[in-house]
Amino acid sequence: MFNTVLIANRGEIALRVIRTCRRLGIRTVAVYSDADAHAAHVKAADTAVHLGPAQASESYLRIDKVIAAANATGAEAIHPGYGFLSENAEFSAACEAEGIVFLGPGAEAIRIMGDKITAKNAVSQRGVPLVPGTKDAAMSNDSLVTAAADIGFPVLIKPSAGGGGKGMHAVFEPSELPAALDTARREAASSFGDDTLFLERLVATPRHIEVQVMADAHGNVIHLGERECSLQRRHQKVIEEAPSALLDEATRARIGQAACETAKSVGYRGAGTVEFIVGADRPDEFFFMEMNTRLQVEHPVTEEVTGVDLVELQLRVGAGEELTLAQDDVTMTGHAIEARIYAEDPSRGFLPTGGRALDVVFPEGEGIRVDAGLEAGQTIASDYDPMIAKLIVHAPDRGAAIARLDAALAASAVPGIVTNIDFLRTLITLDEVVSGNLDTSLIDRLDEDQLAHTASQIDRQIAAAAVLVTGGKAGTEFTGTLASADLSGAAGNLANAGGSAAASAWGRPSAWRTSRPDFRARVSLTSGGEAATVESLVDDVTIDDSGLWHVLVADTQYTARVFSDARDRSIWVSSDRGVYAFTRPQADTSLTPGLDGAEVLAPMPGSVVEVRVESGARVEQGDPIVVVEAMKMEHVLTAPAAGIVTVTAVQGVQVGLDEVLATVVDEAAADAADASTDASTAAESAN
Template identity: 60%
Template sequence: MFTRILIANRGEIALRVIRTCRALGIETVAVYSDADADAAHTRAADVAHRLGPAPAAQSYLDIERVVAAVRATGAQAVHPGYGFLSENAAFARRLEEEGIVFLGPTAASIDVMGDKISAKRAVAARGVPLVPGVAEPGLTDEQLIARADEVGFPILVKPSAGGGGKGMREVHDPADLAEALASARREAAGSFGDDTLFLERLVLTPRHIEVQVLADEHGNVIHLGERECSLQRRHQKVIEEAPSALLDEATRARIGQAAVDTAKSVDYRGAGTVEFIVSADNPDEFFFMEMNTRLQVEHPVTEQVTGVDLVEWQLRIGAGQQLALAQDDVTLTGHSIEARIYAEDPARGFLPTGGTALDVSFPTGEGIRVDAGLEPGQRIVSDYDPMIAKLIVTARDRQEAVARTRTALAGSAVPGIVTNIGFLQTLLEMPEVVAGDLHTGLIDAMTEDDLAEAVDPAALQLAAAHVAAAEADRATDSHIAGEPVGMWADGSGWRGVAPARTVVPLVHRGERHDVEFLHPPVRARGNAADRSGAASGSVIGAPGAGSTLRLTLEGEQVTGRVWASADGRTLWVRTNAGLAQLTRPRADTAIGAAAAGAEVLAPMPGSVTGLRAEDGETVVTGQPVVVVEAMKMEHVLTAPADGVVQLSTVQGAQVALDEVLAVIVPEDAEAGADAGTGIESGAAADAVLQDAAVQATRE
């Protein structure tokens, strides 16, 4: 067995490999980019070696830098994890040249399986069933069109190289095939540098079933059952489970043997996954799609139901050992579900998000496993994949596993970062998912209403309470120091005898909520008197990253936890309904009721890279106003209405999610408020922000 290995990856998969190595007494070397200098995997390994700057091309994807790190640290083998260089034949070949063990298949196996056309040829020779299609290298668009009738419509156009759904096109009408081919070639060439295409018959109501295999260099190959990965968004998996609810024992044995034959077709070595497509209408009929020549993201569900440590066997096989398991030794016990937690916003088209994790909270207990590489205070950067954790729940059967996964997700939260946790809960509550009636188009068929997340009324009140309590704390401290501040400075409505009534404006997903809150004039986390129809309460704990609040709302007690961003403008509130993100609009971006206009909001945290309209300029609906860049994507924000632009940002500004960047005011609007302060006069003051008295938040 090896004494030291290098892990050419980061985050949760690096920590996963470290865990098994530690149990086997193997030292580990972590590699890191400048963005990961203090990451969890960097600190967990026995040795850490810097690769280079944050961009993956200059660090994790640089073959020569990784090879140099192996030589410098004396590692005997490299575990590639998944992603990055894990299926890079040139990397595997380079390690072979250096006499370094690659904990994966040979470069030759990666070459064959990395090209979908050559892979189909290899498995066809072993009798593995294929989807009817035309898969020959070098065919022109005209040749593919001429042979489309051999396949039969509907047709799926697929690129030979790459994956992730890039370059794939569904064609239902023969008249649309020419344009689909041209579009697919452009995308395949841009994404993979290879525009080779092939055609497959489109399987309706498809289910994605994959089989885990293990193979040693002595010719032994076994499978460890199947995983169902049909819940995916735009060909990216979201929920995976083992075993599949679709297959019976006879089909399970047949598809497992097909996976073994696939591995044997390329003299495979190590852990790999063979992917099949199965029609929900004909579950006993399956077709080979491709083979992933690496460990899969979803490997934990197989480990949970078989009791086999796949990383351990990657290490043992890499060291030349024979498989100690025979096919009859593999049994599936219970049911396991993995939910991928991403830093992304489902309600905004699943745009990736960023930010700093103010806290990281996942449940523990029997049957719960969390593979995560995120810690409190860690920043999510745009250079890498947005997956931040995997929640794996195992139970006696599928019904119990689904229910327990929903409960575990409800107990998960990463304040500071917008995630898909709420979406995953919604997904697992769908009747089709509960019943196991899955298919790969289920998520993509969800509507905006399905993806929308309503805000919990209790979260709004707790956020308002946090704002009011924080200002009271600050005012008390400043008053003791003899420095007038907030309400003491301008007498804006706070009273010295009766509890003051404050209306705190908050924004949730672009919608403004004016939240009324009752509080005493000055308090340092003390108790407030209850008032019918409004909120009052107490704050437990010292001001900091997270505070627990208790409120009485219309006679009922509500408890929640509130975190504030560094600038205090973004609040994260956790209640029984989940985690809500609320933004406090800046005072200088608020406008009065008489001049009410349409707001241009930042769709995600990022930087302003362009202003397409000047302050005071008249614009029409759809005209570009502000350009925001985030996660290597540029978003041109346009005017939602005709009117006059009131800019609230500048070029180069770092902006938060839902921050007001501009307001489009109707030209005939009357100036009914002071737009510079955001404070309404007279009776209108009850509807919006009550001055600087609630402007400060807990640091």
């Protein structure tokens, strides 16, 4: 076994590998960028090496820097995790050239399976069924448009390199295909450095089933059962479970064998996942999609039902050991479900959020596992993937697993960052999910009410109390307790603001008058994009030694954890009802079309990758204006109204949340403004 292993990754997967290495007595080396200098994986490793700037292309994707770090620290092997260089054939070859073991397959297997077209050609020789689609590499957009007519709509555009849903687009009408191909090529080039695309027929009511395989260097290949990954949005997995509720035992055996044949087609070594698409209406029919030549994000559910540590198997296979498990030794016990926790806002189209974690709370207990790389105080930037944690549960059956996951999510919170935690609770309790009637479009069909994240009146009252306790000071910050804000007499502040009848009315800094003895303080708050004035009904606030707030509202006591971030004047309320962010209202930025203009705002922090119109051009409502990229996904921002556009965005520049990128002015108003300007200029000239 190895003495030292370098982990060429970050976050929760780096910590996951470190845990197994520590159990096996293996020294670990972490690598990090400027953005991760104080990250949890850097602290957990035995030693750490700085790679470069936050930009992945200058740090985590630099093969030369990672190899140099391994050589400098005496690492005999490199675990690539997933993402970054994990499926990079050049990286695998570079490790081999330096005498370093790459804990994954050889370069040739990565090349074949990394290109979905050559992968299909390889597996077809082993009798693995394929979805109808294009087979030629490097087809032009015009050729793909022509081929789509033969395949039949709808079609799915897929990048030949990479995965994770980036660059994938479903197209239902022929007229939509050219523009979708342009976008997919840009996303593929940005994410994988390769813009090669291919097309597949889009299977109706598809379910995503994948099989975990493991192969050693001695020709042994086994599978460890399947995972159901049908709950996705934008082709990005959200919930994964093992086993699938769809498959019967006969189909389970056939799909497992097909996965093993896929691995054998390229002389595979190490851990890999073979992905299949299955029509919900024909569960006995499956088609090969692709093979991921690495450990998957969702590997914990397989570990939970099989009792096998997949990272340990990777290490042992990499060290040249023969698999000690035969196929008949693999059994699946109970049911496991994984929920991916993302820094994103489901109520705003799942746009990435980012921010600073004021606290990080996850549960412990029987059947609960948390894989996370986030600590309190850590900042989530837009440089990397928005996934911040994985919550995994294991139970005797699927129903019990769903109930356990719901309870575990209810006990999870990351105040300071808008996440999808509450959405996950909504998702797993849907009738379709509980019954196992899944497909990959289920999330896309949810309506606004199901995606909404609306604070209750109680949470609004607690937020208002927090503003009153701090005296509404913009510079006040506290995390769980008020000690750090030095707010001695906090309850007195609440009373002085009108929240308690026991305080002297004359001492209240409010609008209290003798004619209105029942005056209650009013606090303006914005939550979920909606501004409202809250009349405080809070009679008392006490904060115990653990930082838990006990708030008395209309003779009923409620508890919550309350946080404040002075940087954006936000108040965060975390309770069993959910986690809600409140801000003090700023200037109104949503303008009615007219002379002032309707503004196009950045919906998330990111970078401007394309400006599609010039200032002074006339646009119609819905016309694309600016394309913003965040966390490797493009978002096209359109005109909110018809009129004349003024563009302030600059291609290649980083932008912040709600930054004004363009303004659209009503054409008549613009003409009037121009006429007024001309008249003023003429008058000045005459004078």
